[in-house]
Amino acid sequence: MKRSLAEISAAVGARLIGDGAREVTAVSSLESAGPGDLVFVEDEKHLAQALQSPAGAIIAGEFAASNESVHPLLISGHPKLAFAHAARMLGDACPDVAEGVHPTSVIHATVKLGAGVRVGERTVIRGDVQIGQDTRIGAGCVVGTGVRIGSGCELYSNVTIYPGTCLGDRVIVHAGAVLGSDGFGYVRDRGSGRYEKFPQVGRLVIEDEVEIGANTTIDRGALDETRIRRGAKLDNLVHIGHNCDIGEDVVIAAQTGLSGSIVIEKGAVLGGQVGIGEHARIGEGVMIGGQGGVLPNKILRGKGVAFWGTPAQPLRQYLKQLATLARLAKKD
Numbered sequence: 001m002k003r004s005l006a007e008i009s010a011a012v013g014a015r016l017i018g019d020g021a022r023e024v025t026a027v028s029s030l031e032s033a034g035p036g037d038l039v040f041v042e043d044e045k046h047l048a049q050a051l052q053s054p055a056g057a058i059i060a061g062e063f064a065a066s067n068e069s070v071h072p073l074l075i076s077g078h079p080k081l082a083f084a085h086a087a088r089m090l091g092d093a094c095p096d097v098a099e100g101v102h103p104t105s106v107i108h109a110t111v112k113l114g115a116g117v118r119v120g121e122r123t124v125i126r127g128d129v130q131i132g133q134d135t136r137i138g139a140g141c142v143v144g145t146g147v148r149i150g151s152g153c154e155l156y157s158n159v160t161i162y163p164g165t166c167l168g169d170r171v172i173v174h175a176g177a178v179l180g181s182d183g184f185g186y187v188r189d190r191g192s193g194r195y196e197k198f199p200q201v202g203r204l205v206i207e208d209e210v211e212i213g214a215n216t217t218i219d220r221g222a223l224d225e226t227r228i229r230r231g232a233k234l235d236n237l238v239h240i241g242h243n244c245d246i247g248e249d250v251v252i253a254a255q256t257g258l259s260g261s262i263v264i265e266k267g268a269v270l271g272g273q274v275g276i277g278e279h280a281r282i283g284e285g286v287m288i289g290g291q292g293g294v295l296p297n298k299i300l301r302g303k304g305v306a307f308w309g310t311p312a313q314p315l316r317q318y319l320k321q322l323a324t325l326a327r328l329a330k331k332d
Contacts, residue, residue: 004022005018005022005057006021018069026090027087033054057071058073059083101118102123116133116134136154156173159173162181174211176215177217199223204226205226227244229266237254248266248267265283269287271291274288279296280295281300285305289309294307
């Protein structure tokens with residue numbers, strides 16, 4: 001998608017030095033940039049390489065403002081963030097989805113599609129679904145009865161959304177994700193020893209600007225709801241159990257698994273392969289390192305505090321314990 005540098009500078013809040021009418025079509029690394037590409041430089045030591053590249057324009061910090069350059073410059077206090085915003089403008093999300101609705105898709109007569117909605121091949125959209133304007137749905141998706149999808153969303157191929165799920169605006173869901181499936185809840189009959197399925201009749205609510213990775217699964221609530229709040233980012237192969245409440249701007253890395261009824265407060269960061277037991281609570285801004293384990297009903301608090309290990313504990317305490325164990329092992 002072509003954008004003029006004047007458009008980009010205004011959108012990302014950068015100061016433009018040079019020809020604002022020049023157009024770029026994509027973002028790139030310094031090593032592979034071409035004349036139509038936009039690149040960024042976060043520190044001064046890489047500026048010379050950027051100035052010698054064939055790139056169409058450069059996003060850089062204030063350190064670049066005094067340099068003479070044949071390249072137009074977009075000066076920003078946070079070049080990497082400005083570059084990310086520019087990439088969003090230039091990117092053609094879900095590029096395989098052509099305009100309109102593909103004739104092989106099956107869409108119920110009661111479905112309401114907003115202006116500019118695109119639907120790919122062999123997608124099934126059941127009754128009473130509402131989809132906001134400019135949303136794109138890739139090939140092979142299944143959207144259940146009564147689902148609500150906001151504006152500007154991107155669903156890649158083979159996403160499954162169970163009935164009653166609600167997605168806000170500008171939500172990105174990558175291929176193979178399953179949203180709103182039944183939670184893992186059973187009641188054991190003490191007499192027979194058999195398990196009876198506990199009702200899974202709640203719903204899943206995903207707020208605005210959430211991104212969900214490929215093959216991630218999120219269960220709906222058992223009797224109430226599971227909620228993923230605004231701006232949360234979930235990596236590939238993450239599992240969120242029923243009744244969880246994931247706070248704003250939470251980041252969860254790949255292969256993390258959450259049991260039911262867990263609260264993750266705003267701005268927390270969970271590393272890869274973290275496991276959390278039911279009814280645990282992770283406080284605002286807490287960080288849990290990779291493969292960390294949190295026991296059921298446990299509460300972790302401390303904004304900016306890093307926890308590690310199983311059971312998870314503050315990083316300094318964990319490292320002291322490892323050092324002690326290492327010394328004891330040497331004595332043997």
